[in-house]
Amino acid sequence: MTCSCHESKTTESDLTIPENDVLITSNDPHHPANLICELCKTFYNNGWVTGTGGGISIREENNIYIAPSGVQKERMVPTNMFVMDLKTHEYLRKPEVYKPSACTPLFLSAYEMRDAGACIHTHSQAAVMCTLLFDKVFEISSIEQIKALPKITEAGNLWYSDKLVIPIIENTEKEEDLTGALQKAIIEYPSATAVLVRRHGIYVWGPTVWKAKVYNEAIDYLLELAVKMKQMGIPTVKNNS
Amino acid sequence: MTCSCHESKTTESDLTIPENDVLITSNDPHHPANLICELCKTFYNNGWVTGTGGGISIREENNIYIAPSGVQKERMVPTNMFVMDLKTHEYLRKPEVYKPSACTPLFLSAYEMRDAGACIHTHSQAAVMCTLLFDKVFEISSIEQIKALPKITEAGNLWYSDKLVIPIIENTEKEEDLTGALQKAIIEYPSATAVLVRRHGIYVWGPTVWKAKVYNEAIDYLLELAVKMKQMGIPTVKNNS
Amino acid sequence: MTCSCHESKTTESDLTIPENDVLITSNDPHHPANLICELCKTFYNNGWVTGTGGGISIREENNIYIAPSGVQKERMVPTNMFVMDLKTHEYLRKPEVYKPSACTPLFLSAYEMRDAGACIHTHSQAAVMCTLLFDKVFEISSIEQIKALPKITEAGNLWYSDKLVIPIIENTEKEEDLTGALQKAIIEYPSATAVLVRRHGIYVWGPTVWKAKVYNEAIDYLLELAVKMKQMGIPTVKNNS
Amino acid sequence: MTCSCHESKTTESDLTIPENDVLITSNDPHHPANLICELCKTFYNNGWVTGTGGGISIREENNIYIAPSGVQKERMVPTNMFVMDLKTHEYLRKPEVYKPSACTPLFLSAYEMRDAGACIHTHSQAAVMCTLLFDKVFEISSIEQIKALPKITEAGNLWYSDKLVIPIIENTEKEEDLTGALQKAIIEYPSATAVLVRRHGIYVWGPTVWKAKVYNEAIDYLLELAVKMKQMGIPTVKNNS
CATH class of the missing domain: 3.40.225.10 (Class II aldolase/adducin N-terminal domain)
Incomplete structure (x- = not known):
């Protein structure tokens, strides 16, 4: 529940998006990568995902967005997200520093x-x-x-x-x-x-x-x-x- | 409890108000359409209206403002509101995408x-x-x-x-x-x-x-x-x- | 816990202070009139002063600041405050629309x-x-x-x-x-x-x-x-x- | 959970840093001095450190950052921090107005x-x-x-x-x-x-x-x-x- 003033400023200055970030970069707060971060903050405040527990996945057509394993759910940012193709089960985006969710x-x-x-x-x-x-x-x-x-x-x-x-x-x-x-x-x-x-x-x-x-x-x-x-x-x- | 900085900016840039939105458009935070949204956020945080449950209606003279049925009460915006004439029970404003509250x-x-x-x-x-x-x-x-x-x-x-x-x-x-x-x-x-x-x-x-x-x-x-x-x-x- | 951006803007534009407001007007967040408002928001979120219940008084030398009776404690502003002289028990400031606290x-x-x-x-x-x-x-x-x-x-x-x-x-x-x-x-x-x-x-x-x-x-x-x-x-x- | 807009403005205008504040001055929210303040606000909201109870210490290499004794944990600022050398147990920074944590x-x-x-x-x-x-x-x-x-x-x-x-x-x-x-x-x-x-x-x-x-x-x-x-x-x- 911190003020998002600073974060939004940062976003505005990010004019060039790395190629593999296109899938998770959007100014729309309802984009799955943004929404997962926002909803997990609410879930954390409800005591549902403390201690890195729990998680959420959103599907947009054939793209599945999934929060990584073992991260603090209230502190995620869109670049943390895994994206999987629902048909092939192949990762379209797989952040190297994280483990896919169990x-x-x-x-x-x-x-x-x-x-x-x-x-x-x-x-x-x-x-x-x-x-x-x-x-x-x-x-x-x-x-x-x-x-x-x-x-x-x-x-x-x-x-x-x-x-x-x-x-x-x-x-x-x-x-x-x-x-x-x-x-x-x-x-x-x-x-x-x-x-x-x-x-x-x-x-x-x-x-x-x-x-x-x-x-x-x-x-x-x-x-x-x-x-x-x-x-x-x-x-x-x-x-x- | 998110920071309202962005929302207020958006409002400031909304210079033209659609005709049927006059009833629910005001910069006064105490206007019924704004107040219903604000109070429902508080009620949600109290666990009183989670899962779309509950609701609130405010009367201003003969106009009754009512939150729609089945919506997330903490995410409402003024344009979601129904407005009814208390004397005639006719809707002065009826958003097509929503159902009136039961x-x-x-x-x-x-x-x-x-x-x-x-x-x-x-x-x-x-x-x-x-x-x-x-x-x-x-x-x-x-x-x-x-x-x-x-x-x-x-x-x-x-x-x-x-x-x-x-x-x-x-x-x-x-x-x-x-x-x-x-x-x-x-x-x-x-x-x-x-x-x-x-x-x-x-x-x-x-x-x-x-x-x-x-x-x-x-x-x-x-x-x-x-x-x-x-x-x-x-x-x-x-x-x- | 709303963002104070707007309120602070309003304060900045209040260049002239009505005479009887001097006692309760300060940019210092630790001024009693500001602090009573801030602390009551916290008390409200703790469930200690809901339904207009409870209250707080702060003394600054011989001036006693007291929140009025029967108001929503989380929505108070400095102009709501009563100020009493501790020695004479006379009100130095007594907002007409409110009742002194019981x-x-x-x-x-x-x-x-x-x-x-x-x-x-x-x-x-x-x-x-x-x-x-x-x-x-x-x-x-x-x-x-x-x-x-x-x-x-x-x-x-x-x-x-x-x-x-x-x-x-x-x-x-x-x-x-x-x-x-x-x-x-x-x-x-x-x-x-x-x-x-x-x-x-x-x-x-x-x-x-x-x-x-x-x-x-x-x-x-x-x-x-x-x-x-x-x-x-x-x-x-x-x-x- | 107050909006940090004002605080950040204040920080931006602090162009000269007193010499003994170098250890606790950083724009990085993950700097120990900043993080202790942020985490203690969360702990306070969880009821873990009310009434000045509890505390936290973070180590950065051989520097140990420690919140002082008997202060309101949700209202700390980086300048409140003690910094100790882990090897010598000597204080590198010791704010005079506070007592070291028991x-x-x-x-x-x-x-x-x-x-x-x-x-x-x-x-x-x-x-x-x-x-x-x-x-x-x-x-x-x-x-x-x-x-x-x-x-x-x-x-x-x-x-x-x-x-x-x-x-x-x-x-x-x-x-x-x-x-x-x-x-x-x-x-x-x-x-x-x-x-x-x-x-x-x-x-x-x-x-x-x-x-x-x-x-x-x-x-x-x-x-x-x-x-x-x-x-x-x-x-x-x-x-x-």
Whole structure:
């Protein structure tokens, strides 16, 4: 949340763009390379990506923008970004000083199996706590915020009294080894726009970056509320009988 | 909380205003179209309107300014605003790309039944938790912050030892279907400046936007405190006998 | 936390100062009239003065600067300030549109009985919760943060294993009616630099505004920690036997 | 989080640098004297260094930069900094109005025994709570965030199912008297990059300031999560049998 005055001045004086930076250079704040940096600052302030945890990927047509592995997510700049061709899985841009994100195969699963436009991964403590308080799936019903989430298998969003179900997969030692379980969950839960990972965090995707962001916010709100409900002994799924 | 340097520059260069934007174009930060955007950023940072939830409407004489449905509340700009004539219920300004807020009939109830100047709707987790911890009404007494709230049925504010009572109505599948229950609660609780909606959130209004904002802050403080008191087994209504 | 670019521009163009504004007009950010505005923004972001609650007063020699009653503490500007002569209790500056703070006699007690340089009043929820969890006094010992607080009756600060004791007085319907009990507590607890008010909040003072701010932060940290300790069944006073 | 526009203007007009300020004067935001100020603002906003608590030291080759004792950590400027020669332990710069930090011998232990590049000390409430909830050591396993922390005794970071162990030493009346116990813990726990101090806080170090910052964030995340797990009766070390 520092003032961007200086940064913008610097940008204005950068009149010549190195050739391999064309993909990540734009004055448009909505360009994926800029947006990843901006959104990660917000995610950091929410405690979702502290300690280099978590990340985000945005797709623009066939170009996938991915934040590098192990960097401070709130301090990224566009030149940190990896860019991959979705069809060939080849890197169009690969900053030498960084390692590609271990989340890459997981992001690709969301792009290829669900035609996602963006995928967000956080280490949200509400997400981790819910994976400790729920068994195979996270379930909640009859909370207004549920209406911010999509039905996926048909048009439109969930209704207030619908039950939101998010599958929970078991964590693995290496992040990339989650890919199989994630893909299985995507197939078995065709209505899900997110997958929780036990003792780890959550992956949330959507057709656009803004939808992914909104889904992630709405789900995190529900995860946080669910922890509070559990603390007070209130069931998260309402018995409507 | 980004620096507004760039935005203000942009505004200064906007020398010609499209005709249908006159209603929402002003350099005055207190103009309803500007104020809705600013206050929603604050509400977002408080966790009250994340995931596109919640909203706010401000009345200026007979013009009602309303944020659109389903948009990210912290990213709104004045051109997003709907403007309705309070007397005719006709839209004076209706941005084609957005849907009118489903809260509109609820905001109108506050304007028409209580002559409100503004109405705030949040999905505050403290509000939702209190609707799970209280039955027909939320009640709290003998907390200093109560003195920030109005008596409504007579001049002046509540005293420290007065009991604040906020009715809780049941949620409905569609937000607009809340209107009947909200209006009933407004009639049955003439001292209330807010109505809680079970498993959903809260509506708070006041004679001006600033009073509505202050009432909402004071009530949310009390809702949050009430949850903490319940957690520790402390009754929210003090037995003065 | 908005950018101050515009405000500073406005200030630069204010070349002529109305006569009665001399007392509250300064380019020095440490001038009491500027500092009250800045600190109240911080207090607001901490949840200490939401809903117009709480306040602060700073003394500069014999001039006491006091924020007005019932205003939004995060939106104050220097022209809102009251200025009182400490010796005569006469207002040197009294903005007509505002009411003097009901805290004024309480602030005066700290100035006159303890030669304070500033006094802070918050509605901190940690303070209110501690007044519900403790009886006549708040007590905590053997926490490092205690060392930020003064001994008062002798030079220097408390040691780690010293017991911090803050008296709790009962709340009254009107804030000014607290004065007698506050003064009694100041006399009976000569080591206290703060007084808690049951179901209301806290008053903290110090020889300078910065010391008052630091004391308030350190005490609030300890109040918040004490609530967490009580929740886990940990006594706040360590048994060293 | 105030806008830095004015500060930068001030800096630009400071054309002549007093001789003893050369060590702490730089336009590079990554210069230790600037970075200490910036990071302490973030730590303050996290509640880690309120009430003048906590601190940070950065080493640049043989120069150690240390924030002074008892100052408001969020309001420091580069001229507040002490600079010490790591080899001679002599001050290269010693601002007369301030006291050297009582943490100095503790920071030196991290520099000399572990060749650290920076050392962070916070009064994090999660750290204090964990020292009240754990006995000789803090232990947690099978949480993804653990992977942000180093093995120390061999290359690379911990795996997901590894157990993170942080020793807890007993607090002393004077901060400098912690040195012996801290050094003993550093020797006895060669895999630790941090030491908790009972009822006090935590010391975290790393080979660079950025690694120290990331380690501190990751550890604090785990401390906070551990408190939540304890509240819900969930063991922090997973039984994998």
